[in-house]
Amino acid sequence: GNKPGNTSHHICPYNSRVLMLLGQLEKMSADAMVTDVEMARQLTVKILHLIQTQEKTKKEVMSKGSSGMEVILASLEVSGGRRVGVFVSKGGTGLLLQKLITASKESPPSEELMLQLHSLLAKVGPKDRKFGVKARLNGALNVTVNLLKQNLQNTKLLLPCLQVLRVYSTNSVNAISLGKNGVVELMFKIVGPYSKKNTSLLKVALDTLGALLKSKTNARRAVDRAHVPALLAVYQDWHRNDTRQRHMLIRKGLLACLRNITNIKLGRKAFIEADGMRILYNTSTECLPVRTLDPLVNTSSLIMRKCFPKNRLPLPTIKSAFRYQLPHVPAGGPVAQLYNQPPGVDDVVDESDDNEETEADTENDTENEEDDKDHRTVNDDIETDLNKLRPKESQSRLFEELRVYDRFFVELSEDFQVRILMGFALNHTQATIPSHIQSPLLLGGIAARRVGGGGGSTGGSDCGSEGPEEEGGEGAVLEVPDTALLLPLHDPDLYVEMVKGTRSVPHYSEVAYPDYFGHVAPTFREPLLERVYGVQRSKIFQDIERLIHPNDILDKVIYDLDIPSCPVIDDDGESLKFNSQFESGNLRKAVQVRKHEYDLVLNSDINSNHYHQWFYFEVSGMRVGTTYRFNIINCEKSNSQFNYGMQVLMYSVQEAISGRPRWVRTGTDICYYKNHFSRSSIAAGGQKGKSYYTMTFSTNFSHKDDVCYFAYHYPYTYSTLKMHLSKLEALRTPQIYLRQDVLCETLGGNSCPLLTITAMPESTSNDHICQFRNRPLIFLSARVHPGETNASWVMKGTLEFLMGTSPLASSLREAYIFKIVPMLNPDGVVNGNHRCSLSGEDLNRQWQSPNPELHPTIYHTKGLLQYLAHIQRTPLVFCDYHGHSRKKNVFMYGCSVKETVWQSNINATSCDLQEDLGYRTLPKILSQIAPAFNMASCSFVVERSKASTARVVVWREIGVQRSYTMESTLCGCDQGKYKGLQIGTRELEEMGAQFCVALLRLRRLTSPLGLRNHQHLLDVESDLMETSPTTYVMEEDEPSFLEEVDYSAESNEEDADADDHSTDVFDNPVHLDQLSDSETNHRD
């Protein structure tokens, strides 16, 4: 609009006067003959005056009690930087710097002109991104430094000079050069010792020093001259004397210097030697009650964590406690790498990380003027090779070879009619039902969970759990909760039978109560846990206390899979008892660190040395009314939903036998943070100096003599699956065609079930058989990642719905033939792995060329799909169910060439792309009907790192356009009906059922015209076509929370000082960082 009164009209004349004066300034500089100091001085005064008169009223407010110069500066500040912006954009900085050089050549230089020039530069500098570079190239650094050195007692001149120096210092190259010229020492001279005189000078000097100390050379210089103890002493003085908290910025500035010095190893060493831990711990503890001092506490905590001597994980090796001998070990594969290390090599910690000392010497002090060009975050994982986005004419296996899969597709075969008449079809169901079901074991007493030796399928245990179980005594009678009505697929006796046929690497012989009793989802809501401010900090302080008060630490090993006598029997009644030697259990070690606090270590996936995240263990021997703290200390991921409202799951046996058999969300004071246990470069993908993360939670127990279980998510064992599949048979009606086959055996000797579900043909007439045979196929799979138990609960929902009696379910069966592999990685599930199979590999990265021996379930599942492609029966939909540990809601990943191209830098016009939008239909329908599903989280981009996942391979090689990964949150929802709630098995099962309903709608949208005359469905469809592409979904989409400070405590990382969110440009060096040269910011 051209509205009158637009403020820019008022500003214009002023701006043009600035420009006019600039013109004069330029003319003067261009004319080498003119060196009239007086003229330059007058001109500078005019510019200052002009700026001064712009904002009269505000200026007057600000000028109260100020000197003239401060008024000018203040008025420049009030103008919001617009005039300064004009000044900078028209080259004012360069002219001023040239003027400075010229003026400095006068002998003696005019003090007043120097003062004015520095005042102007101090104003202009922060607004000019290239100020540091320009100053250096013009030779201005030395002018200012010399002026400073000669006028240390001249406060009036000192302040603007320091202010300019502060801006110079934010440029990393300048910082090194200034350090060489003794500016670090100069700043230390101004900073100490403690005095309340001239605090404004002190503040600027501290900011400058802080910026200079970001350079490793400068930090080292400060250490060499013993400034670390000096800084600590000054900080303590300010802490003691600043009782009214008026000098926060000075105290913060001192900490910022310490923070930067301790970025180098020598600095950390000096800090420890100067008793820095105790000093900062004590001062912080005293600051804690005053909320406004939080920034001090946070920065102190950051420094302490950085300097905390790295501890060794209490393990002999990070290799899994169990090893599985593979039929053959591919050279160069992960297992070969794992076990080919020479004996005696310590894989828990690196021998040294002394590579830092040379780092300081080679510090880069050359300019890279170009580096601010490309700071856009381009995701380089997006597939940009168009050839890899085109369908792959795969080197599929020969059809002769694929014919072995005939037997899994009886319903598609020509002679099916004959078979059905002869009553063959249904007899295949025997396959996964164990042939050796005996009469149920008598399960009296609390020893019930020990399925001792009898089954014949289990060998001796590695950890000596042979003997009879004493706990519980003779008299204890275990009431098995009667859940038959609530849990139609659950049967404790059947579960025990199933366990007997399950093969685990450690030869487990026990059954965990929760799997035996079953889980009845609670009817109450379980909201996301609200995070209490300061939890992380207080946990970290407790960790630091381990160092400050080492005598308080018990360090008592309670449970240890690495020793033969596990579990450690020590019945002094002072410690909890732990156990995880049952299916899907994962706990390697438990160490009692304080009376009610335990450090827990998780076991790596078998034949691997990492991938732990999933946990499932038993605790007993607890006291009622005591708060216990548990720390899982070897977590690997850099962030977790435990920071965003997720709680752990707990199952109480006492509750179960009182009629409430269920997992409930539990735990307070939950948080996830980087800890002080070092991670070897072997475990950190070659990177040195990394740490593990701690997931900590606290809880109370409400029953004496209870046995409780904790898990990462609702457990769902392989034996549970077998039990559910067996019980599904009972849901069969004459109308339902259900067949269960064994697709193959796993490496560990467990069978991988394959289900076929559809409706029986209406009759044996040719037409009906034909309709039956020609139904489109839906191919589903789940649980390739054992730690993603939620995927199994979603799958259970799908299976139960498909076997249901509702009209929707029968329509669905009549519409499709379902092929389902409900557990792609039974071995991983059985053995408590998080990610891998027994081959030590992520099976969802093997789809491009699965090895029949090492990845049989993938090899044969892909074989089924290749077979279908060969007989021209490519499935309409392929979907692999997963769980997502870092996001909320349920969502899908699909594959679209167009959306991939849009997200990448490929010139889209150079390739004429035609793509059916059909891949969006199913997720769109789901977002309309499933409350947990969120379209906004879906992505249809093909990533390079995902090239060998089921989704991408089935899309590209098999040619399934609707090929998906469905990700369910482990945490909860932040939209829809379940917003603010944690997810439970009811919601997960509902999701599985809604997936089926969505398929029915999809059928109506994709089938011949006869089925499509429903107007409302057409509306849905047109709506679907309009949707715009979603943005690429980054791995982590949670915002960092308020207590961000502690994430960046990695020793060698520059930390983003996130606790700064106040004060003006002058008092806040962070602002300066942002405003000045970009070259300071992106050096790593």
Ligand SMILES: [Zn+2]
């Ligand atoms: Zn997964």
